[in-house]
Amino acid sequence: MAKDFPTREENYSQWYNDLVIKADLAENSAVRGCMVIKPYGYSIWEKMQAALDKKFKDTGHSNAYFPLFIPKSFFSREAAHVKGFAKECAVVTHYRLKNAEDGKGVVVDETAKLEEELIVRPTSETIIWDTYKNWIQSYRDLPILVNQWANVVRWEMRTRLFLRTTEFLWQEGHTAHETKQEAIDETMLILDVYTDFAEKFMALPVLKGVKSESERFAGAVDTYCIEALMQDGKSLQAGTSHFLGQNFAKAFDVKYLNKENKLNYVWASSWGVSTRLMGALIMAHSDDQGLVLPPKLAPIQVAIVPIYKKAEQLEEISVKAKEIKKLLEARGISVKYDDRDTYKPGWKFAEYEFKGVPVRLAIGPRDMENGTIEVARRDTLEKEVLQVADIDRKVEHLLAQIQENLYTKALNFRNDNTYRADTWEEFTDLIENKGGFVYAHWDGTAETENKIKDKTKATIRLIPLEDDKEEGKCILTGKPSKGRVVFAKAY
C-alpha cells in the first residue's frame, strides 16, 4: 500500500501529506479546500470527541446546537470581531436554482434573492450571544455553560488536510458568568482541560500561555492557548480559550439583574479545538514507517494476525486468537482479529504498521506448539515472543507503556528543541537553522513583533503564564522587556 513514502528528512511536508492519504485518514474532495475524512481518520476524531466531551460534562458543561447560518447584520455588532473574520466568510445570497435558459444545467434564480444575506458561521459567538440575550435575565440564570460540536467555514486561500481546510469540525464552548473572575476562571479551567487532554490522550506536551495582541481572537480581551512543537520544529496552536470580557454582552445587550437588583452586563468566555488536532497528532509521533498513534486514541489498539498454511491450521489458530481477543476486550481494549485470507501476513504487518496500530500480535503454528505469541510494538518497532499465558494483562501493561513512551519522547524532543536567545544574531541563527521554541525578550509592541515576523517568519506563539519573570532587553530594539516570550515559526 505505501512503499514509496518519503522520509521526514527528505521532505517533511510531503511526508505529512502522503501519510494522511496513504494511512486512509482523509483525502481531498471534489470541493476545493474541503476534505473528506475517511472512516479510519474519523474514528480517531470520534475518540478525541469522546474524551473531550466527557471532560466538558465532568466540568459542568452541556451540549447544544446553534444554526449554521448567521444573519449578516449580527457580524457587525462587535467591531473587532467583524474585522477579524470579514475576509474569510462564505455568504449565502439566494435560496433557489432554476433550469438554465439554454437547457444546460441550472443557474441561480435571481428573483430568489435573500432580503438579508446569511453568513456561513466561521465561529458562533454572534448567533449565540443573540440567543443568550433571551436566556438571561437574572443572576439565577447564570452561569450558562454550553458547548457545541459543529462544522465551521473559513474561506482560506491555501489549505492542507486537517491543518487548514475551508470547512472543519470543532467544538466551541460559550459561557456566560456573573463576574469577571468567574469568566476568567472558566477560561483557565478549559485551558487546563485542553492541556490535560493533549498530554494524557494525545501524548503531546504543550506550552500554555497568552497570545500577544496581534494573535488574539477577534473580539476577545485575552486569548489563551496551548502550543505544541511538531517534528519539523514548527509550532502548532492546538487549542484556544478566550476571555471575552463584556465585549459580546455589550454588543448584544446581554444584561442580568444581580442580587442588589442592579443591571449588569454578563462576562463571557469561549473556547475551541478542531480537527486540526488530527494534524498535531500525526506530526507529533509518526515516523518514516508511517503513522504512530497513542493507544488512548487508536481506533484499533491491538491487531492479531494469524500465520498458517492450511485451513485446519487457521481454524485452530482462530480459536486461540478469538479467545485472546475476548480477554483483551474484557479489559476494554479494542482488538481486530484479521483472518482475511486475501492478504498475506507480511502485507498485514506492513499495513498495521503504516496505520499506527500500537500493538500487533501474531500467532502461528510454532506458537501453538510452544504456547507463545509474538508481540510487536509500533512505537519502538520492537518484537518479542512471549508466553501466551496472561497475555491480556501483558498487553494492557504494554499499551500503557507505549502511551507513556510517546509522551516522554515528545517531551524530550521539545526540550531538545527549546532555546534561549539573548541577541538578534543568536535569535535569527536559531530560527533559521534550528527551529523549535525560542525564548527571547520582546519590548511588548505589535510593531516590533511585526518586524520580527517580516525578518524571520517567526511569530510570538505565546507569552508564558507563570514563568519566572526575568527582565531584559528586546532582542530587536533593545528596549526594556518584562519577561521572555516564546517565538517559533508556526503552522
Added chain:
RNA sequence: CGGGAUGUAGCGCAGCCAGGUUAGCGCGCCACGUUCGGGACGUGGAGGCCGGGAGUUCGAAUCUCCCCAUCCCGACCA
C-alpha cells in the same frame, strides 16, 4: 489575485519536441493454481470520449487558439 507547472486506465507515469496501423508501462483490480513467521509468484483477463471545445491536416494524445480543473511558489490566514 500575480509567477510557474501539470491534466493520458482506480493510482503513479511514458508517448507529444520531429503528427501515421490496434495508445503503452508499473502498481492495483478479477479468475485459477502454487504460496503464507515482514509488503509472494505464475498463467489468463477486465479496464481509456488521451481534461473540454474549436481549428490546421488525407490523418491529431501529438500542432494552433480558447476554456476548464488541479498542484507548487507568493500574497492571505485567531
